[in-house]
Amino acid sequence: MMEHVHLAAEEEDDLYSGYNDYNPTFDSEELDNDAGFQQAVRTSHGRRPPMTAKFPGTAIGGRALGTSFGSRVPIASSMGRPMTGAVQDGAARPMTAVRAAGYSSAMTRGSTFDPLGQSKGPAPPLEAKNEDTPEEKMKVLERKVNDLIEESCMAHGRGDLQLSLEKAKEAGRKERALVRQREQTGTADTINLDLTYSVLFNLANQYANNDMYPEALNTYQVIVKNKMFSNAGLLKVNMANIYFKQKNYPKAIKFYRMALDQISNAHKELRIKIMQNIGVVFIRIGKYTDAITSLEHIMSESPNIKTGYNLILCYYAIGDRERMKKAFQKLISVPLGIDEEDKYTPPNDDPHTNLVIEAIKNDQLHQMEREKKALAEKFIMTAAKLIAPIIELSFAAGFDWCVEMVKTSQYVELANDLEINKAITYLRQRDFNQAVETLKMFEKKDSRVKSAAATNLSFLYFLEKDFDQADRYADLAMAADRYNPAALTNKGNTVFVRHDYEKAAEFYKESLRNDSSCTEALYNLGLTYKRLGRLEEALDCFLKLHAILRNSAQVMYQLANLYEMLEDGNQAIEWLMQLISVTPTDPQALAKLGELYDTDGDKSQAFQYYYESFRYFPSNMDVIEWLGAYYIDTQFCEKAIQYFERAALIQPTQVKWQLMVASCYRRSGNYQKALETYTNIHRKFPESVECLRFLVRLCSDMGLKEVQEYATKLKKVEKMKDKKEQRVKSGRESSARGRREGSASSDSGHSSHGTSAKGDRLSAKLRALPGSNEPYEANSQRDIDASYVDPLGPQLERPKTAAKKRTEEDEFADEELGDDLLPE
Numbered sequence: 001m002m003e004h005v006h007l008a009a010e011e012e013d014d015l016y017s018g019y020n021d022y023n024p025t026f027d028s029e030e031l032d033n034d035a036g037f038q039q040a041v042r043t044s045h046g047r048r049p050p051m052t053a054k055f056p057g058t059a060i061g062g063r064a065l066g067t068s069f070g071s072r073v074p075i076a077s078s079m080g081r082p083m084t085g086a087v088q089d090g091a092a093r094p095m096t097a098v099r100a101a102g103y104s105s106a107m108t109r110g111s112t113f114d115p116l117g118q119s120k121g122p123a124p125p126l127e128a129k130n131e132d133t134p135e136e137k138m139k140v141l142e143r144k145v146n147d148l149i150e151e152s153c154m155a156h157g158r159g160d161l162q163l164s165l166e167k168a169k170e171a172g173r174k175e176r177a178l179v180r181q182r183e184q185t186g187t188a189d190t191i192n193l194d195l196t197y198s199v200l201f202n203l204a205n206q207y208a209n210n211d212m213y214p215e216a217l218n219t220y221q222v223i224v225k226n227k228m229f230s231n232a233g234l235l236k237v238n239m240a241n242i243y244f245k246q247k248n249y250p251k252a253i254k255f256y257r258m259a260l261d262q263i264s265n266a267h268k269e270l271r272i273k274i275m276q277n278i279g280v281v282f283i284r285i286g287k288y289t290d291a292i293t294s295l296e297h298i299m300s301e302s303p304n305i306k307t308g309y310n311l312i313l314c315y316y317a318i319g320d321r322e323r324m325k326k327a328f329q330k331l332i333s334v335p336l337g338i339d340e341e342d343k344y345t346p347p348n349d350d351p352h353t354n355l356v357i358e359a360i361k362n363d364q365l366h367q368m369e370r371e372k373k374a375l376a377e378k379f380i381m382t383a384a385k386l387i388a389p390i391i392e393l394s395f396a397a398g399f400d401w402c403v404e405m406v407k408t409s410q411y412v413e414l415a416n417d418l419e420i421n422k423a424i425t426y427l428r429q430r431d432f433n434q435a436v437e438t439l440k441m442f443e444k445k446d447s448r449v450k451s452a453a454a455t456n457l458s459f460l461y462f463l464e465k466d467f468d469q470a471d472r473y474a475d476l477a478m479a480a481d482r483y484n485p486a487a488l489t490n491k492g493n494t495v496f497v498r499h500d501y502e503k504a505a506e507f508y509k510e511s512l513r514n515d516s517s518c519t520e521a522l523y524n525l526g527l528t529y530k531r532l533g534r535l536e537e538a539l540d541c542f543l544k545l546h547a548i549l550r551n552s553a554q555v556m557y558q559l560a561n562l563y564e565m566l567e568d569g570n571q572a573i574e575w576l577m578q579l580i581s582v583t584p585t586d587p588q589a590l591a592k593l594g595e596l597y598d599t600d601g602d603k604s605q606a607f608q609y610y611y612e613s614f615r616y617f618p619s620n621m622d623v624i625e626w627l628g629a630y631y632i633d634t635q636f637c638e639k640a641i642q643y644f645e646r647a648a649l650i651q652p653t654q655v656k657w658q659l660m661v662a663s664c665y666r667r668s669g670n671y672q673k674a675l676e677t678y679t680n681i682h683r684k685f686p687e688s689v690e691c692l693r694f695l696v697r698l699c700s701d702m703g704l705k706e707v708q709e710y711a712t713k714l715k716k717v718e719k720m721k722d723k724k725e726q727r728v729k730s731g732r733e734s735s736a737r738g739r740r741e742g743s744a745s746s747d748s749g750h751s752s753h754g755t756s757a758k759g760d761r762l763s764a765k766l767r768a769l770p771g772s773n774e775p776y777e778a779n780s781q782r783d784i785d786a787s788y789v790d791p792l793g794p795q796l797e798r799p800k801t802a803a804k805k806r807t808e809e810d811e812f813a814d815e816e817l818g819d820d821l822l823p824e
Contacts, residue, residue, distance in 0.1 A: 496527075
């Protein structure tokens with residue numbers, strides 16, 4: 001509707017310019033081309049009564065020509081004065097009170113109202129940039145360099161160190177090419193120094209991350225020596241860190257101090273960190289006095305847990321008791337800067353507040369706070385255990401002083417842990433009574449501490465084989481904390497030693513339900529299944545345990561033993577090979593491998609492992625016997641002599657080893673040496689029939705006159721042997737007749753039978769044991785198959801005992817007792 005409305009123009013200063021010009025309205029020849037006129041003719045708007053404007057002194061009022069949109073073009077009067085609103089040169093005279101603000105009526109005839117310029121069509125496309133210019137090429141290259149730096153950092157974040165270094169090197173090459181282009185085009189003054197700094201700094205970092213320390217130092221030197229880079233001196237800290245990794249401690253201290261000189265006092269935290277590094281380097285090189293100077297300054301300016309702990313170590317190294325005490329007091333007074341746990345306790349029944357607290361209870365911030373607190377407690381506990389034995393006349397007094405100090409600090413809960421560590425120290429000193437007394441003090445404490453102390457007491461009594469007391473304290477620990485996996489494991493152990501394997505397995509399973517990472521319970525459950533003959537389930541337990549403890553020799557042996565019991569020799573050999581890769585000097589594992597290869601018929605491999613076992617433990621009689629027999633079978637009797645001689649040294653009362661030595665001499669053709677050996681044997685064992693027979697044969701072959709003498713002795717010894725056998729035989733017959741007569745009597749038949757059977761069992765047991773004058777002999781081969789004996793002496797078939805303390809108790813069991821506990 002407003003398409004042909006003409007408003008007054010604003011842009012012209014002279015509104016009446018062109019007054020006498022010819023008005024194109026009167027040009028009838030152009031009416032055919034007038035779009036507004038033609039529209040008015042075709043529509044009803046053209047038939048509206050025209051608006052007239054009367055002017056004084058005119059004969060006829062000027063009639064405006066209407067259009068379909070109501071636009072009026074006034075006709076000039078006879079005097080030549082234009083009427084109001086007349087169009088002059090395409091510009092209409094403004095009409096007062098009709099003119100709209102911000103719009104112009106200066107429009108030509110036939111033009112449309114288009115304030116946004118939409119009738120002109122879309123704007124012409126922007127002129128394309130000419131990328132062939134040198135400046136554009138350099139900008140593109142600069143963007144590529146920035147992208148390569150970003151890709152290098154991203155690759156480092158993903159852990160791909162090699163790729164990050166390659167991207168950093170490529171960025172360096174392109175940046176140098178960019179600098180050359182700017183120099184060639186004469187725009188060297190526009191070189192981007194920030195980009196050069198970023199490229200070099202990233203390249204040096206990636207060199208350091210890839211342990212290419214000389215290249216990293218050279219790159220840092222390029223940055224530091226360039227005076228155009230501001231604050232480049234701070235990079236000397238990075239250079240000092242590299243020298244520290246290279247263990248070049250004097251240079252590390254030099255560069256730390258150079259960096260410290262270039263940092264103003266406004267950067268307090270950075271200066272503190274550098275001084276802390278200087279203190280650590282001094283500790284590494286043993287200059288404790290210089291380290292103390294740096295660390296004391298830090299503790300006075302900005303105390304923190306690590307610095308306080310290092311300061312205690314320095315005082316401990318120089319043996320200053322009083323300053324150790326003061327440093328410990330400063331350590332426990334360092335503020336952690338974390339919120340109290342009460343913040344995470346719902347204060348009321350407001351569901352909204354409870355939801356918020358539940359959401360933040362395990363968020364990353366709270367996890368970080370817990371980790372920070374746990375680290376502080378670890379440092380305090382370690383420092384207390386370190387200084388307690390030396391700050392007072394006795395370690396007990398030292399522990400008591402530390403406990404009192406901790407009770408007055410923000411770490412009150414650590415006091416009970418220190419008391420338990422005091423008991424552990426008693427155990428290290430073999431003072432079991434004091435250890436037990438210390439632990440018994442916790443029986444009336446809160447449930448957590450009471451459960452820990454009772455668990456340790458059960459552990460101690462179990463190791464002392466006082467199974468009743470161990471069972472009692474295991475029950476006490478379970479009553480205080482039913483979900484304590486260590487207490488459940490100890491309870492299972494006390495049931496295990498009573499051979500109630502099914503019940504023991506239930507306790508081990510409950511322990512694993514409460515803590516699936518309790519390796520002691522899982523190991524003992526596997527042993528229990530093994531005793532019950534459920535080998536597949538035992539195998540499953542030990543395979544799970546191997547996934548947790550990858551390098552446990554005990555677990556590997558049990559797996560090998562189970563596969564052997566399942567008659568899978570190849571798997572047994574494979575697990576034993578893994579075992580000796582972890583403990584290559586274990587003679588029992590090597591001997592077991594030799595036995596398995598011997599069973600498979602591979603004598604050469606069996607010889608190799610038997611020989612290695614003999615090298616590490618040359619007193620295993622089974623290994624010695626096998627090696628001697630191997631050399632005899634392979635016709636190397638001279639080499640077998642050394643093994644039988646060693647066996648004779650180990651068991652000097654056993655005549656068979658010395659006879660084997662003489663036999664080897666005889667087989668090798670050294671008859672004179674064989675005769676001397678047989679003569680010595682006859683002197684030590686005059687009743688040896690075998691020795692006399694060989695002497696008679698050897699003297700007969702050599703034509704010696706002693707042959708008659710040895711023949712006479714042989715007959716005499718054989719007669720004595722026959723008489724002795726007859727006496728033994730008659731004695732057995734009389735005892736058998738007596739037993740039959742005793743069983744026939746009616747008055748004391750049942751009691752006599754029981755006594756006789758008991759006596760027979762006792763006699764059989766005594767006959768199975770070696771005589772009092774016989775030396776100690778190793779277990780039979782069957783016994784060796786059934787249980788693995790560690791070189792240090794642990795008995796792995798015995799169930800392991802779980803202790804509550806996961807650091808000191810495990811350490812004590814491993815170092816002092818040598819069995820049972822795996823570290824948690």
